[in-house]
Amino acid sequence: MGNISGKIRYVGVNDLEKVIFEGMWPLPFGVSYNSYLVIDEKIALIDTAEAGFAAEYLENIRKEIGDRKIDYLVVNHMEPDHSSLMALIRENYPDIRIIGNAKTVPMIKGYYGLADNIQVVKEGDKICLGSSTLAFYMAPMVHWPETMVTYFEEEKTLFSGDAFGTFGGVADGITDSSARLLGSTDSAADSFSAFKDEMRRYYSNIVGKYGQTVQAAMKKLSGLEIARICSTHGPVWEKNIPEVMAYYDKLSRYEGEKGVCIVYASMYGNTAKAAKALAAELEKRGVEYAIHNLCTENVSYAYRDAFKYDTIAVGAPTYNNDIFPPAYNFMYGLSARLMKNRRFAAFGSYTWAGASVKLLNEMASKLGFELISDGISFPQAYSPEKCDMAALADRI
Template identity: 40%
Template sequence: MEISACVKYVGVNDHQVDLFEGQYKVPNGMSYNSYVILDDKIAVMDTVDGFFTEEWLNNVEQVLGGKMPDYLVIQHMEPDHSASIPAFLKKYPKTTVVSTAKGFQFMEQFFPEFFAEQGLPAEQRIVAANDGVLELGQHSLHFVYAPMVHWPEVMMTYEATEKILFAADGFGKFGALDVEEEWADEARRYYIGIVGKYGPQVQAVLKKAAGLDIQTICSLHGPVLKENLGFYLEKYDKWSSYQPEESGVVIAYASVYGNTRNAAEYLADVLQEKGQKTVLYDLARCDKAKAVADAFRYDRLVLAGITYNGDLFPCMRSFIEGLTERNYQNRKVAIIENGTWAPMAGKLILGMFEKSKNLTFTETTVSIKSAMNAQNKGEIGKLAEELC
């Protein structure tokens, strides 16, 4: 893939992976992106997952056309982007590596055998300074530190001549590049799941980016973004400031024998009759990452939970933890609880949100004992009014 006459794509597609980072379902695979900038000095931007080292090196070799790379710029040391560093340096041993100080620290931690055997002498290391510049000829690389987006060593790189932002994991998405799909849903699921905890740090980077004339965004995952960049920047601004994108109600339930599910479905029907966008999730069976992402997408959330062994049912507890560890806030939340002899789910759910900011809980909490009755239906109707 050609980004421009001088900037080439040399990444790979992964259709072997079923769970990204061991937990996120990726039915359309993943892309591990890497780029080459051809100029008086040649820079390779990041590497790829170790399972695809040979394919990536072949891509790089083809683009180089017999030339030697001068720099290997490492923006992020997570193994899906850094695992091929040793193989690259064995093939191109005179290359100078550019990274942050912590990036070099992590490099030595990940590749102790390589550094013990071959090493990387000081003259082949450039510690990129925040706002530092590396001149390639007609192109110049401006380094922007992005700590905790979403690892502490991360930096992004702005190429000033062609106005390209090499955004590390920023603006990435699930899915290989040889599969066509909409950007937003898989980018949201990727961002909320992986980066969502670090909203303030993303906001800091967005403020820096606002001062740059960006015409192309090259992420380490997902497509190269060239058109309608305002759309992507707006999404990242909303996601990282924890603001809802849309008006709608997510109903997430945990049910053993179907009684709590019946209540959740009844509420969904009432809300839909009132013209409310409603999304229903069975937490025992759904893709939890998608449920978490939609809880951030919409402005209202209903948790329908059961008391189980004096606690919350495990999938409900796990779902709420998925929200709170990502700083869930700025939403309205409602609770439906169920318990045959000692309902505690409502109290436990409230306790899990004790440290959460800017959540508004409905006045109505529906408490079911075993199965929904006529009184409960009336309470659910009242709850639906509050949610509207």
């Protein structure tokens, strides 16, 4: 997968071993840690990879440059999935100069104990590799404070860090003229379609809170001509740049498409029946929806589809005069992501005194969601008479 252009080489790895990313997010298709070499009279390495991949990573580099030295290590992002081989690189290339910004420097020392031969760059600074120029632009809080991007001027290539990244390992070539989601049986039309769901799951789970700073970064980058985006996860975007840019813009503006994300949690199946009844009513009306059981599925899929659709319906029984915890956690997660611009409906079973629907409505109102109904709180067993999902579906 090495060659991206004459001067840009891919030296990243696919991780198919990690089950849960960042301690929370499952990886059904794995994830890639992308790292790149820019080769000219001087050589720059852009970011590194995860700690477990030392041997494969060094081998990837050697395959591209043999015994040549690397002059610069550009650190766009310090999260350990990209920085944790930094000390190994310094050991193997002792003269390498680390390029980072003022916020990167203490993190490099704190994580890896490295403090010497670090060049601090600020907005718009450049380094020259011969006939190749790398320019640095700060992108704070996309999604850490030290994040910056690197722009290879002559090739109009943006090394974007996690921005525009996706979950999912990459097969059949790294650029989007051929990249396929590893292990997927879907015959997607193009790489963007293949990775779109995993891009949204990555965005909503990890970057979700930072819509405003993503918007600021996109505005800043809009002045650059971009022919290629080399992110730290997923395919290198060339052909699909317009789709990827438009999608990131939409996600970071919290703009949902028409449809419903139904999420529910249920102990004895009554709230579950109500959720499924709502799905059936939407189906009848030809309304698009996704349905997620928070008790059996990782919540990352529910966030993924909450970012997709303009309406969220949450089902939760009452539990100790409160919201059943899996659904409470989901709502807390929406709030932590500063979720906006959604229509909302709640429903749930109780036995002696219902509280969950009222409390779900309160949480939704705090987020500025539009309540499309008062919600449906029903006693004990589900029945269409007690819990009229047809009427609710009509309001959607």
